[in-house]
Amino acid sequence: MGQLIIQKPGLFTSIQDAGRYGYRRYGVPLSGMMDTYHGRLANMLVNNPTDSAVLEITQSGPTIQVIGATVAAISGADLSACLDDQPISLNSAFLIKSGQKLRFGAPRYGVRTYLAVRGGFRADVIMNSRSMFAPITSKNMLQAGDIIEFDDTRSTEAHHASVSSPESFFTTAELLATPGPEFDMLTTSMRNQLLKAVWTISSHNRMGYQLNAELSANHLSITTAPVTPGTVQLTPSGSLLVLARDAQVTGGYPRVLQLCEECQNQLAQKTSNQQVKITLQN
Amino acid sequence: METIQPVWLSQSIYTRPNMDKLSFHSLNADTLLIQWNSSVDQNLLYEIVHTENAIHENLSDVVLETYPAYTSIAVHYNPQRIAANALAKAITSCLAAPKRPMTFSEWQLPVCYDSTFASDLEPLAKAKNLTPETLIQKHSEPTYLVHFIGFLPGFLYLGGLPDTLHHPRKATPDRAIASGAVAIGGSQTGIYPMESPGGWHVIGNCPISFFNPQGKPPCRIRPGDRVRFQAISVETHRKLAREKNDVLNPIDTFQWDS
Structure with a gap:
């Protein structure tokens, strides 16, 4: 069995797949890749099913010793990935030989990048998924000394798969949404403010993105109701909470908008202090 | 196709x-x-x-x-x-x-209301103009209805908290509420299945874990079931927690026919 030995974990590196479907009735979040577009792309480049387990690497990447040979691909944010000090091109399959070391450097653009190896990473499947989410899995993220296994008996035949991902994916500030169930609760003036405001990302993690603007406080609340990744909640202070993959399955703030899936992926590549606008999709 | x-x-x-x-x-x-x-x-x-x-x-x-x-x-x-x-x-x-007709279960969950686990019991009782004993009695008397599971894996949304125990959540949430904490927030009461930040008032602790990621199903208490709290001593809490006996059996079953 091939092994990735995590020497330095980086800021937040975790194993993710398509998510933990079927357990939200028990209060278990969906989890899975934050940017499904690039996670699936990394899998496709190494001929994996698109829902195979990948490493999700956030901003400051890990240092990884690889034991065993494999075909790999990195897709998503440009975090200056190197294999034994040789820069790796994003969105192209490449060969890793046993004993080589993967390292990441300064982030150039984007926030999250995905490392896939042929055959996917092995990790215990708990509730239909390998995605890390404590306490469903024992931890949320990888730590120094962790070892992740993969099948190193797969073909490492030269592979020239390569795609380009559009730059606009990372630079666009316009996010498309549809009206949420409580959009009608808002006054016309609140709706206008919501859709005209320039929102600044104040914090983010795998549970959600908080967006701030000069929006007035409100006293709107709802009976606790189901939410899903991409649900945009209006908080009493007037900030927005855009729910992400590890968010709770129910919530009590008005669900004013729902971000389309492609825009959830685009938002997952943004970080604090960046600005976005939210526009209604036709 | x-x-x-x-x-x-x-x-x-x-x-x-x-x-x-x-x-x-x-x-x-x-x-x-x-x-x-x-x-x-x-x-x-x-x-x-x-x-x-x-x-x-x-x-x-x-x-x-x-x-x-x-x-x-x-x-x-x-x-x-x-x-x-x-x-x-x-x-x-x-x-x-x-x-x-649908069949449901009734569960009895042991709760220790001793001050060891109940950091907010006294201030809450004071705010509600009750003695801690009366508060405990009012909390462990009713039969609660499980509406659904949300917020955290295995967190039961329970209906049936007496009006006299309703109390607004804390303005500033606590950083860590202990696993098993039994708490009151607004018009609701619940049990934290795992350590989590939260703004509810902690009045006790349940030593039995009823959410298990490996279980089939992971939570045997379902929407529509009834839950009762049974006040236990610190010794019993310690014993149950030590035994890690997570086998919980319903004390009764009932039918709902609308």
Whole structure:
């Protein structure tokens, strides 16, 4: 069995797949890749099913010793990935030989990048998924000394798969949404403010993105109701909470908008202090 | 295979004879929300449980999962197999079938209300103008109804907290509420299945864990079940926690026939 030995974990590196479907009735979040577009792309480049387990690497990447040979691909944010000090091109399959070391450097653009190896990473499947989410899995993220296994008996035949991902994916500030169930609760003036405001990302993690603007406080609340990744909640202070993959399955703030899936992926590549606008999709 | 054209549903209302109006709303491209326009009560809870059961019995070829809350159900479906409007119609028609009685369980959960575990018991009792003993008695007297599970894995949303115990959440949430903490927040009471930040007032601790990720199902307490709290001593709490005996058996079963 091939092994990735995590020497330095980086800021937040975790194993993710398509998510933990079927357990939200028990209060278990969906989890899975934050940017499904690039996670699936990394899998496709190494001929994996698109829902195979990948490493999700956030901003400051890990240092990884690889034991065993494999075909790999990195897709998503440009975090200056190197294999034994040789820069790796994003969105192209490449060969890793046993004993080589993967390292990441300064982030150039984007926030999250995905490392896939042929055959996917092995990790215990708990509730239909390998995605890390404590306490469903024992931890949320990888730590120094962790070892992740993969099948190193797969073909490492030269592979020239390569795609380009559009730059606009990372630079666009316009996010498309549809009206949420409580959009009608808002006054016309609140709706206008919501859709005209320039929102600044104040914090983010795998549970959600908080967006701030000069929006007035409100006293709107709802009976606790189901939410899903991409649900945009209006908080009493007037900030927005855009729910992400590890968010709770129910919530009590008005669900004013729902971000389309492609825009959830685009938002997952943004970080604090960046600005976005939210526009209604036709 | 026939291609299904995606349809976006915003507030489609279906009326059924002698029933509340149901509205359907697309939450996203593969999740339909069923919303009841009535207040939270026992009848609505069993209507929601019945609806979920009917969906799983009749539409399992197109529905992947459902998750309920107080007055609504989210239905995650396969948009390649059915469009939102067709699904709304299919759900409405499978609800037309006569209802069968449903069987539920009643659970007794041990709770230690000793000050060791109840950091907020005294201040809360003072704020409510009760003695801690009366507060404990009022909290452990009722039979609570499980409406749904949300917030955290295995967190039960319970109905039935006496009005005299309602109390606003803390303005500043605590950083870490202990696993097993029994707490009051607003008009609700609940048990934290794992350590978590939270703004509820902690009045006790339950030593039995009833959520297990490896369990099938992971949580045996279901929406529609009844829960009672049994006051236990610190010694019993210690013993139960040490035994790590997570085998919880219902003390009773009951039928609901509407």
